[in-house]
Amino acid sequence: MIVRKTVPLPVECVVRGYLAGSGWKEYAESKSVCGEKLPPGLQLASPLPAPMFTPATKNEQGHDLNIDWTECRRILGDETAERVRELSLRTYAAGRDHAASRGIIVADTKFEFGTVDGKLLLIDECLTPDSSRFWPKDQYVVGQSPPSFDKQFVRDYLETLAWDKTSPGPNLPRDVIEKTSAKYVEAFEKLTGEKLQF
Numbered sequence: 001m002i003v004r005k006t007v008p009l010p011v012e013c014v015v016r017g018y019l020a021g022s023g024w025k026e027y028a029e030s031k032s033v034c035g036e037k038l039p040p041g042l043q044l045a046s047p048l049p050a051p052m053f054t055p056a057t058k059n060e061q062g063h064d065l066n067i068d069w070t071e072c073r074r075i076l077g078d079e080t081a082e083r084v085r086e087l088s089l090r091t092y093a094a095g096r097d098h099a100a101s102r103g104i105i106v107a108d109t110k111f112e113f114g115t116v117d118g119k120l121l122l123i124d125e126c127l128t129p130d131s132s133r134f135w136p137k138d139q140y141v142v143g144q145s146p147p148s149f150d151k152q153f154v155r156d157y158l159e160t161l162a163w164d165k166t167s168p169g170p171n172l173p174r175d176v177i178e179k180t181s182a183k184y185v186e187a188f189e190k191l192t193g194e195k196l197q198f
Helices: 021-030 069-076 078-101 152-159 174-192
Strands: 013-018 047-053 056-058 064-066 104-116 119-123 132-136
Touching: 013 078, 021 064, 047 078, 069 078, 078 104, 078 119, 104 174, 152 174
Parallel strands: none
Antiparallel strands: 013 047, 013 104, 056 064, 104 119, 104 132
16 A cells, blocks of 8 residues: 555544434534534434534544534634535535435545645545445434444444443454444445455
């Protein structure tokens, strides 16, 4: 693999098309997500009126921390914040539309940007099951947590443990690994129309 060393931006660029995860939790409490008010009456997995750019940053424990647009601009500067928001929304829309044609809903996703010699670049993975919440369109129901093509099997297993979520993480049982791997392969094959060669 050929890589370029970049200086990562200290903000993760999250785009949400549906209410899920921390966005749903915040909406349930305040009817807003990252400081942006949303219409009343939305449910878990509701489509949002329009895709939302909801930036996040890392706190000292390493977990994502949602921030509002004002804080994003303070951290990145107005010009860079506007640029990554525009690029994130455009890239999400392209990925969402392609996935929809293959029977997959991209509920939300995360992009990371960095710079090389002052030039802005998309870095890290993009629109994968690790960086996105993929739902099968044929099993999607508003008000319910849809099955997903992401690492939900791992999350669900970890929630059953008395683990304080600090390193090192616990070993995963073989069935959790196999179920997660099978979902990733299924997502790959649906999105690309090709069989994954092992």
